[in-house]
Amino acid sequence: MDDAYLEAVLDLVETIPSGRAMTYGTVAEVVAERCVAAGERPRGGPRQVGQVMARAGAGVPWWRVVNASGAPPARHLQRALAELRAEATPLTPDGTRVALAQAIWFPDVPDPD
DNA sequence: ACATTGACTAATT
DNA sequence: TAATTAGCCAATG
Numbered sequence: 001m002d003d004a005y006l007e008a009v010l011d012l013v014e015t016i017p018s019g020r021a022m023t024y025g026t027v028a029e030v031v032a033e034r035c036v037a038a039g040e041r042p043r044g045g046p047r048q049v050g051q052v053m054a055r056a057g058a059g060v061p062w063w064r065v066v067n068a069s070g071a072p073p074a075r076h077l078q079r080a081l082a083e084l085r086a087e088a089t090p091l092t093p094d095g096t097r098v099a100l101a102q103a104i105w106f107p108d109v110p111d112p113d
Numbered sequence: 114a115c116a117t118t119g120a121c122t123a124a125t126t
Numbered sequence: 127t128a129a130t131t132a133g134c135c136a137a138t139g
Binding site: 023024025028045046047048049050051052053054057062065066067068069072073074075076080 | 119120121122123
Binding site for chain 1: 134
């Protein structure tokens with residue numbers, strides 16, 4: 001994956017508002033859409049997003065990106081949960097994962113009219 | 114070029 | 127509802 005993809009993912013993650021969250025799959029979808037809009041070949045894949053995050057996720061609110069179950073990366077679970085609690089992100093009664101139904105967020109399409 | 118791996122997902126059991 | 131399995135996409139050895 002090249003830097004363009006990396007930037008696209010990081011840029012999107014940075015736009016996630018405090019107290020909300022996105023799934024890897026959704027991030028991948030949006031990035032793919034933007035990629036197509038830019039006339040590039042669509043790269044899709046939740047795993048690629050994860051790969052980018054693992055490589056350059058520092059510096060962005062990575063804890064606002066969770067898997068389809070609403071659970072943050074197991075590798076930094078506690079850290080992520082701490083951040084999420086601090087931001088009052090809707091969590092499940094268990095407190096171990098994000099309540100996607102309430103916290104899920106989708107970016108406004110910057111439709112250039 | 115083939116096999117393995119990973120901050121994933123959806124379907125099964 | 128939780129654990130397993132198979133599928134997926136691209137990077138790496």
